[in-house]
Amino acid sequence: MNLPLTDPALLAQDIPESLTARLRSSGQAVCLRFSHAGDLLASGTAKGTIAIFDLETNGVARKLTGHTPGRTVQSLSWERRGRYLLSSSIDYKVILWDLRDGSRVRTLNLGAPVYIAELHPLDHRRCVAALYNYRPVLVDLDPGTIHPLPTRPRDLASDPDLKAASKHFTTVVAFTPDGAHALTGTTKGYLCVIRVATREILYSTRLCSKPILLLRLSASGRDLLVNASDTIIRTLRLPDLSNPNLRPDEIRLDVEHRFQDVVNRLSWNHVAFSSSADYVMASTLMNHDIYIWERGHGSLVKILEGPREELGAVEWHPTRPVVAATGVESGRIYLWGIHTPQRWSALAPDFAEVEENVEYVEREDEFDIHPEEEVRKRQLDQEDEEVDVLTVDDEQLLREGAMHKDTLANMNGSANKEGEAQAGVFRMPVLLDMGESDSEDEMVAIGTGQFRRKSTAMDEADFWDGDAEGGGEGDGEANEVVGAKRQRRGD
């Protein structure tokens, strides 16, 4: 509801400018994912824990422990409503979490380390996963059945490179927005389109000779971003795969842009589209900056400077010009955003911002004296407009996430508006015992230039005496892990 009062110049800005926040660390974060509503940021750590940050408070909203301690979390995937989160790890497991209570809905061992797992966009009981040295799989989480998907492109025979088929694996997999198709990338640089229903490859093309590291689809599903280890980032326009009349032999994928640093031959750690897919950004290997290209002309428009460390995973906020990235060494999470200066005209109703001095012209009746009663009476009489303090417009409901876009479209004539709206909302319960768990490696100044790590044990003594219920076994376990880590770091 702040939009009508926000400076339009700020709203027009669509790329972040400067480092605005560092999230209170919660272990060494290696992967990130914004929820679809954009109010939460999930992060997975190198130690197998997952922390969900509330972007309004920049604090930890929930911690999830369930992956084998010490094994890196590889990927995170949100369900559309934000209630479920899928995580995958090199401990072979994918876990579907219910954020209502932080419980595990389903833990499934896929038999191999997982590169990446992604939830079906419309059905949180299905996911696809790319596995290390194994075929990609389509997983029905509810009964827990695993269906292998093909890796090999159709024109295998024609390509001598692919004879050694045993060394050809899928490294990355992603769903299209309607979930009918999955896109995969392989170690030999192939891009495949798989029809999920039949689990067969519709189309494949070779983009490069090096492994494909990451595939990302824009929200519309029509733009594809490919990061490969040949130091080139490619964008492709996809055909409308949801069109039932589309014939597989008509599919053609052409590279739209190639982004690379021809001078330094930088290779890219991680890439992401902006929310509208107008921009592409990438974090670079051995470099501290985030590069942002504009897709219209394919030009570099911004280099975001950050902390003095290499950045790993980068994510663009689903609606706002906000970028999050993890530091490779510290595992901290950094946020870039737009700097919003205080407008002085907001501080008093009669202030106005002017470009240059303006000579004040007195109104004809400005200093006329009217009897006070009369003025007041006139004012009160003028207050005759109808005001509506109850009705919330649909646009606002949509923005609040209380209504889904499709719901709004289908609303004409449908009576159960309330029911539909209710179905769209999930609010993660607010836990009030996060105090002790997120201050894990805060530094405390103990003298000039001297710092020591703040002890969580102390916090606990302060806040959690006998009668506090420590949140059960899970939390204790997490603290142990944390303790072990601190010791090792201290050495």
Added chain:
Amino acid sequence: MSITPLPDSASRSPKLKRSEDSDHATPQLDGDADDGAALQFAYDDEMPSELQSPAAEQEQDDAPAKKQKIERPTRLNYAPHMTLRGHKRGVAQVKISPDGKWIASCSADATIKIWDSRSGALAHTLEGHLAGVSTIAWSPDSKVLASGSDDKIIRLWDVSTGRCLPSPLVGHHNYVYSLAFSPKGNMLVSGSYDEAVFLWDVRTARLMRSLPAHSDPVSGVDFVRDGTLIVSCASDGMIRIWDTGTGQCLKTLIHEDNASVTSVRFSPNGKFVLAATLDSCVRLWNYVEGRCVKTYQGHENKKYSINTAFGSYTAEVEKQRTMEGQEQGEPEAQPKWAFAAGGSDDGRVMLWDVSSKEVLQELKGHDGVVLGIDVGLDDQTIVTCGNDTTVKVWKRLPLPEGIPNGVDGTNGVHDGAEVKGMLMENVATEPVTGEATPAAISTPVPVGVAANDEG
């Protein structure tokens, strides 16, 4: 937030749209082709007008017909239902929990009491503050109550156990005077006599942000429905709107009289703010335009810091709810109007129609100033509290048909000594609010008469 056009916006350029729409809009003129139809007029002269007019007429016919069916009542009938006694000193604020199960009240006797909203039984007395408690706020899930006290501390209470959560919010340098939870329950905003507005992270009990708000004690704070705005007001007469995300002031509202603002809150749809000032006015502001759109008068408020509340009303009282109060179940197609409610220094409670500024009802029963007021989500219950140490619960009843002393008829419904006592009081004051003098109720009270109304 980004207003960059989507990549496929090319296909939605006005030009294309026009041609697309005129293709399909010509034969059929249903509701969703509205703007196509509008464009149609401009660009296609050949379209037969008969095609257009019947549809339009039908629509016009439909809408007023619905409205005519149910007329806005010019009076409401909230009748005393319970009096909750137990506080030893004046009760500053009373709030119904969002789930409707509890009523919480806080008092100058340094305690907070939680009452069962149905039976009126005292569930918990929350003790822990070292000085009077001026303000309370329910978390959206109704599980936690926050309280702000003259001991400068904000405490969070677990309502199910009645115990204080282990980490209080410490940071204000003076009395904490007003509190509000964000709609998600993850943030708490507090206003204090130290002239600052603090924004707290509820999960960690940590101060997130301090807003350099005012140059006088902050008397009221509130969150807008989606949590992106905070409003604060102070006795310096200013109302400020803040961006929650950046902590920056977006707008300042001042009425020319500069009277101390004692409480402020957003309207249910978040488009207006309602502010009570010590010049015996309650004003409704369109904060985007920075304009006062309505001034509600008729009460007396020069001394105390009274609270206000919004409620809505329908023409008919649903029968189930009248007694039960808790029943969910959306009333179908009942037009709703809004009222603003606030206390008065002389013990009255005013209900104003938001648009017409008419006084819909004056509730009488409190002895001395009515400080706190809240309207239940179902709009059938109003709770009030005041300096007379009591909390009163009022329930909406159907308007008595032509019986001047209609509220009398409800006597038989309730029993219990306290309730009866209340009703006696009510009967005594009835001639003033009842239908015997309908003019006093249904017409806006003219300026100047307000002060003499009771005297």
